[in-house]
Amino acid sequence: MKLQEHLAGHEPELRDLVLKIGESGKKIHRGFASRQSVSNTQNVYGETQMALDKWADQVLIDDLRASGLVRHLASEEQPDVLEFEGAKADYGITQDPLDGSSLIGVNLAVGTIIGIFKGSVLVPGREMVGAMYILYGPLTTLTYCLRKGVHEFVLDDNGDYVLQKENIRIPDGKIFAPGALRKNYLFGHMKWIEALEAEGYKIRFSGSFVADVHQILHKGGVFTYPGYVGKEGGKLRLLFEGNPMGFIVEQAGGATSDGRMSLLDIEPDGVAHRVPIYVGGKKEIDLIHKFNSEV
Ligand code: AFP
Numbered sequence: 001m002k003l004q005e006h007l008a009g010h011e012p013e014l015r016d017l018v019l020k021i022g023e024s025g026k027k028i029h030r031g032f033a034s035r036q037s038v039s040n041t042q043n044v045y046g047e048t049q050m051a052l053d054k055w056a057d058q059v060l061i062d063d064l065r066a067s068g069l070v071r072h073l074a075s076e077e078q079p080d081v082l083e084f085e086g087a088k089a090d091y092g093i094t095q096d097p098l099d100g101s102s103l104i105g106v107n108l109a110v111g112t113i114i115g116i117f118k119g120s121v122l123v124p125g126r127e128m129v130g131a132m133y134i135l136y137g138p139l140t141t142l143t144y145c146l147r148k149g150v151h152e153f154v155l156d157d158n159g160d161y162v163l164q165k166e167n168i169r170i171p172d173g174k175i176f177a178p179g180a181l182r183k184n185y186l187f188g189h190m191k192w193i194e195a196l197e198a199e200g201y202k203i204r205f206s207g208s209f210v211a212d213v214h215q216i217l218h219k220g221g222v223f224t225y226p227g228y229v230g231k232e233g234g235k236l237r238l239l240f241e242g243n244p245m246g247f248i249v250e251q252a253g254g255a256t257s258d259g260r261m262s263l264l265d266i267e268p269d270g271v272a273h274r275v276p277i278y279v280g281g282k283k284e285i286d287l288i289h290k291f292n293s294e295v
C-alpha cells in the first residue's frame with residue numbers, strides 16, 4: 001500500500017501536509033550524492049553547519065511555504081519561528097532538517113524530524129497532532145504518526161513510499177544508546193546506567209539521534225542524552241528532537257522523560273530549549289525516575 005492510500009482516513013489538509021513533507025524528503029534523499037561539501041558558517045547554537053543542512057532546511061521551508069498549509073515554522077537551523085502570511089491552513093511545524101549531519105561525511109544514517117501542531121509550536125509536545133521522520137540509511141524510510149498508530153514506509157525504485165510496517169509497537173529489548181561522557185554523569189543517571197549494564201544491555205550509539213531512536217523503536221531498550229556536569233540542562237533540543245521522536249515512541253507504547261517527567265509535558269521556553277532526554281521502553285523510563293527520586 002502506498003503512503004497516500006494509507007493516509008486516506010485523515011483530514012485532507014493533514015494528509016496533504018504529510019505527503020508534501022514526504023516529497024521534500026525525496027528531494028533531500030536525491031541531494032546527498034551531489035551536495036557533500038562543508039561550509040564554515042555556524043547555526044544559532046554555534047555549531048558548524050554542513051552545506052547539506054542549510055540546503056535541506058531551505059528545501060523544507062520553500063515546500064512548506066508553497067503548500068499554503070503551514071502558518072508557523074520553527075527550524076533547528078533558524079533563530080526564530082517563521083510565519084507564512086496568507087496560509088490557508090493553520091498548521092505549525094518544527095523541523096530538524098538533517099539530524100546527525102556530522103555523520104554525512106562518513107556515510108552513516110541521518111534523518112529529517114518533523115513535529116506537527118495545529119497553531120503555535122511553542123506549546124508542550126502533548127499538543128502535537130502528529131510527528132514523522134524520514135531516515136536516510138541503506139533505505140530511505142518514512143515513519144509517521146497522526147495519533148492512529150505508528151507506521152513505516154520505504155521509498156521504492158519508482159519513487160513511492162510503500163508500507164513496510166503498520167502499527168509499530170516498541171518491543172522489550174536490551175539496547176541502550178547513552179550520549180555524553182561517563183565521567184560527567186550525574187549521580188542518578190550513573191546508578192541507572194550501572195543497573196542497565198548489570199542487566200546485560202548492549203551499547204548502540206551512532207551519533208544520529210533519529211537513527212538511534214529508530215533502532216530502539218524496532219528493537220526495544222532506551223536512548224538517552226542526559227543532563228551532565230557542566231550541562232545539567234542537556235544538549236538535545238526539545239522542539240526539534242525530543243518532542244517529535246518522543247511523541248512517536250509514546251504512541252508506539254513507549255515512554256519519554258527528562259529524568260523526572262514526560263518530555264511531552266514540558267512547556268518550551270523558546271525555540272532553543274534544550275533538555276535531558278530519555279526515550280524508550282516504559283520499564284527503562286520508570287527505572288530512571290526511581291533512581292532520580294532517590295537523589
Ligand atoms: P548533529 O546534527 O550536529 O550531527 O548533532 C546530532 C545530535 O544532535 C544528535 O543527533 C546526536 O544524538 C547527538 O547530537 C550526538 O552528540 P555527541 O556528538 O555529543 O555524541
